[in-house]
Amino acid sequence: MEKEKISQQLFAQVDVKHPWLAMTSMLIGAFVGMLSETSLNIALPTLGKVFNVEPSSLQWLVTGYMLVIGIVLPFLSLISKWFTTRQIVIFALADFAIGALISGFANSFTVLLIGRLIQGIGTGLILPLMFTVAMLIFPPQKLGAVMGVxxxxxxxxxAIGPTITGIILGALSWRDIFFIFTVLLVIGLLFAIFTLENINKITRPHVDILSVLGSIIGFSSLVAGVSFASESGWTSFKVLGLILVAIIVLVLYARRQLKLENPVLNLRVFSKVNFRTGAFLVMIDFGIILSSMYLLPQFIQNAMLLPVAMTGIIMLPGGIINALVSAISGRLYDSIGAKIPATIGFFVALLGSIMFIFASEKSSVAYVITAHIILMIGCPLAMSPSQTHGLNALQGPESADGSTIMNTLQQIVGAIATAIATSLLGIGEAVSHSSNKAISFTSGVHFGFYFTAFLTIVGLLLALTIKGKNKSQDIELH
Known part of the structure; x- marks a missing residue:
């Protein structure tokens, strides 16, 4: 029995000849999906002028995309029991490419938005699958490094999305953003066709229609309600009604999942303390990233009055630092666990948020770059260790459930955080009482970063509760 346990800890659950080659198509798809999630932030002012659309409507290009991801994500566990890994990945990449082409050729805001929503389906399938497959095809002792990648x-x-978008907008057209996505997705599609192996087992379980409807209605009502607050106000009947519907439906949905033998979303994994803590930390961290990455490009363009190409260049150093810290933080978990890097990460992110709260339309470019770098040190430092800490608390089929739940809530929180930042941006502008647009916009950005700073404080306090390195996956060889 002991030898079997050690064997399970030494070897992957599914034997694959070339694990990293099998992961390549999903890594490309996830990269483009996340690139798409924030790349349009820097293009929103341009798109607003092109299609004559207000910021409250423009935000749907971001929140609508994340809303679809959040709706699709919970069904990945069920979908992976009905379709093979290859079928899911190939469909997701093709779907994303089609959506990107629709957006690229759009001649109206409505068509552009439809293309974005279609793209969300592909990202919603790829993101959790990438983590699930990684948990299966790599041995536990390598998961820290794999999760770091x-x-x-x-x-x-x-982090790099705004920079790439700024360069494209400065040299080409906003349409080329989506055409570049398409090229990358075609490359990923070729990898999926020629190198991806089937990982999951097809069992075709019963589909609970009430759970499907509850998930769609609950999550979409929640994100829609918060998003509409930016244009209708938090006390409007539409906003309060949608949020109330979301709360009622999601409570009923959660109760049903806990009673079903084969739930769409296995919420029982929240009984594991380490998973629960890791999941909440990842959600908070992603909320910090999405809210700040929504506010910063607009602050640079609308308050500091710098051109869009310059905006991308300003955000490049932070993007590079983000990549370096992300690569390192995954390995930190393997050696010291999650508590230290997560605690330091949220504290550093708090410092970056405070710097943005004190930024003004007259702040130097060096000041903004420094604040962004500090924020981009903190967020990735906390992200990977927190995620690995949570997922390592689960084993077997629970790993897929945990990955799906973590990614679902991450996207939902990201959409809500963006919507709240948009709402606070408008409130801050309204209370500034300044005729100078740059000054009033700066006031709005400050309100948005108050929310970002609040999230960092919550994350910091929660990180302090981590019990230490999860030992369930560790092994000792004598």
Missing amino acids: NALVIMFAP
């Missing part, structure tokens, strides 16, 4: 993809893409 996955986190590098997820964290680097949002």
Whole structure:
């Protein structure tokens, strides 16, 4: 029995000849998906002028995309029991490419938004599958480094997105953003066709329709309610009604999942303290990233009055630092666990948030770059260790459930955080009472970063509760 346990800890659950080659198509898909998640932030002012759309409507290009991801994500566990790994990945990459082409050729805001929503389906399938497959095809003692690479993809893409978009907008057209996505996705599709192996087992379980409807209605109502607050106000009947519907439906949905023998989303994994803590830390961290990455490009363009190409260049150093820290933080978990890097990460992110709260329309470019770098040190430092800490608390089929739940809530929180930042941006502008647009916009950005700073404080306090390195996956060889 003891030898069997050690064997399970030494070897991967599924034997694959070339694990990293098998992961390549999903890594490319996840990179483009996350790149798409924040790359449009820097293009929003341009798109607003092109299609004559207000910021409250423009935010749907970001929140709508994340909303679809959040709706699709919970079904990945069920979908992976009905379709092979190859079928899911090939469909997801092809779907994303089609959505990117629709957005690239869009002649109206509505068509552009439809293309974005279609792209969200592909990302919603790829993201959790990447983590699930990694948990299966790599041995436990290598998961820290593997999750570090996955986190590098997820964290680097949002950080580098504004820079790439700024360069494209400065030299080409906003349409080329989506055409470049398509090229990358075609490359990923070729890897999926020629190198990806089937990992999951097809069992075709019963599909609970009530759970499907509850998930779609609950999560979409929640994100829609918060998003509408930026244009209708938090006390409007529409906003309060949608949020109330979301709460009722999600409570009923959660109760049903706990009673079903084969739930769509296995919420029982939240009984594991380490998973629960890791999941909440990842959600908070992602909320910090998405809210700040939504506010910063607009601050540079609308408050500091710098051109879009310059915005991308300003955000490049932070993106590079983000990549470096993401690569290192995964290995930190293997040696010292999650508590130290997560605690330091959230504290550093708090310092970066405070610096942005004190930024003004007259702040130097060096000041903004420094604040961004500090923020981009903190967030990835906390992300990968927290994620690995949570997922390492689970074993077997629970790993897939945990990955799906963590990614679902991450996207939902990201959409909500962006919507709240948008709402606070408008409130801050309204209370500034300044006729100078740059000054009033700066006031709005400050309100948005108050929320970001609040999230960092919550993350810091929660990181302090981590019990230490999860020993369930560790082995000692004598």
